[in-house]
Amino acid sequence: MKIAMVGSGYVGLVSGACFADFGHDVVCIDKDESKIERLRSGVMPIYEPGLAELVAANVKAGRLSFSTDLASSIEDAAAIFIAVGTPSRRGDGHADLTYVYAVAQELAENIRTPTVVVTKSTVPVGTGDEVERIIRESGTDVKFAVVSNPEFLREGAAIGDFKRPDRIVIGAEEEWARGVMREVYRPLFLNRAPILFTSRRSSELIKYAANAFLATKITFINEMADLCEKVGGDVQDVARGIGLDNRIGSKFLHAGPGYGGSCFPKDTLALLKTAEDYNSPVRLVEAVVKVNDSRKRAMGRKVIEALGGDARGKRVALLGLTFKPNTDDMRDAPSIAIVQTLLDAGAEVVAYDPEGMDAAVEILPEVTMAASTYAAVAGADAVALVTEWDAFRALDFARVKSLMNAPVLVDLRNVYDPTEARAAGFAYSSIGRV
Template structure:
């Protein structure tokens, strides 16, 4: 099938490359001429394991292309996906839908034969109705059906998530649209990809509900970690003990410095606003947001206590800056309030991240960026593990102790075992564990 993907950000580029790998002919469209030129040169604008090889293979095969002009690819397409950004609107937390609506108008003007227009961006309930209205208003002669097909991709594992999905949600009541989307995803039938057909508004809400629930699990175990520290329990064992209950599940029960990234903070804020707009306040989600923000700010105080109550004149080494491993994404990363707090309390900060330092320099210009973990630790009074990159999971502890000025480790991801660190002579502070 012929597909036009509007937007070459994280969702658009991964989805477009994967659809092309299924055998479809895909053209990805973006207004950013520099980004399109870079893609033509084989330069991938985001860090995602395996994406560069996937894009290169499908460009070479002639199934994947890039352009700044949507008129031709949309006019030829049987399906057009809208995968533009929906950031939090400045000032009120609502999702900013201006890019979605602008795309809908441009798509409408270019439509020719019957086409399914699909919102893949995360959008509030009812957005598909407005997209449909805009298409009818812009081009009354257009033969189009509007559907919702939310994405459920994890940064760092997006290609596998796309090709081996837990579920594929398709929101439409139009039988022609169902047929087209069923054919697009047909290559997944060998993997038994479960297609779930719903009404459009239901599909839009499923995406928000999923992210809010996962954010709630993270926040719940983080609060349990705080309690575990006070009562002398180990939150790792608590998480394992409750996660073995298949009604609860073990995923997203890893205590840490709070959630960040491009989805959970933005989508939970937007869901709260949707609830308020419809007089159905979501008190649990509101509490999740508040607890998470307070937690991220509190992490610098954890380092303060580990160094005896004063950071004036101290050097702190920070390992990991991105919000999670295997991405270069710094959006709402816990490292930002952590480092800002350390600087405010008088510390000097050295940092290293395997992929995110170019982006981090824009957010955190007043720190020293290092070449590796040991360079980062050189002469530091404490080492803080913020992101659990695999490179940080098997550090040479003897070398690390010699490199640090003081053998103090603050492990915000519980990468190491307390008894292991004690054997090597470290003063170790984890999350939700007795120090």
């Protein structure tokens, strides 16, 4: 089956490469000529484990190609996926659908054979209706259908998530379109991946509801961590105790500095705006967004407290900048607010991240980027572990202590055992533990 993927960012590139690996003939389309040239040369625009190898193998096999020409690329495509960005719109927080609608207009002008147009981008309820209207009002007499097929890919584990999904959600109104989508995902039938067919609007809402629920779990355990610190509890014990209840589950119950990344912040905000538009407020999600925003700066204040309450003139080393490990994504990373809080308090900040420093330089120009973990901690008055990269899980405590001005370690991911860290001579603090 021929598939066209319009958009070669995170979702489009991962999805396109995986579809090609299933045996489909896939072309990834992007208006950015330099990005397409780099992709043709094997240079990935993002860091995702295993992606470069997957792309290279399928390009070599002739199943994956890249183009800037939409008109020729969609010829004879049974399915055309829209996988362009939907960032928060500046000023009001609504999802910016400019790129989605621009693609719809271009498709309206260039579809020549029957096809299914699939919105893979995360879009508010009703977007598929508008995409269908745009194409239909172009006057085309070509048979087409618009389908919603949200992605559920975790950065750092996206290839595995695509090939071994918890579920595949497809919102389609026409039976023939459902048949096309069954064929698209037929290679996953062997894995018995459940396919949930819904209405288009239900499918669009499922994506937002899922992310809002996961964001709520993260925020809940973070507030329990704060309470644990006050009453003398251990949040890791609390998380395990409630997570063993299979009605709750153990995932997304890891206390930390708050959620970030490309999905949860913008999707929770977009859900709030949709709820406002329909006069159906989601107050729980409102609270989640507010608590998470304030938590990030609170983590900066936690580092300042570890310095004795005064950070002026002190050197603070951050280990990790990206919002999670195994990605170079800095979007809405907790580190941004933590850095700003420290700078506002007069601290000097140095940082090291295995993959995120190129992106971080643009966002955090006042931070000194170090060449390695131990270069970052040299001369520091405090070290804050912000992102739980594997490279930070087995620090040489003796070496770290010898390099620092003062042995202060603030573990914002609860990577280390408090007893061991203190036995090594550190003034150690973590999240939800005493």
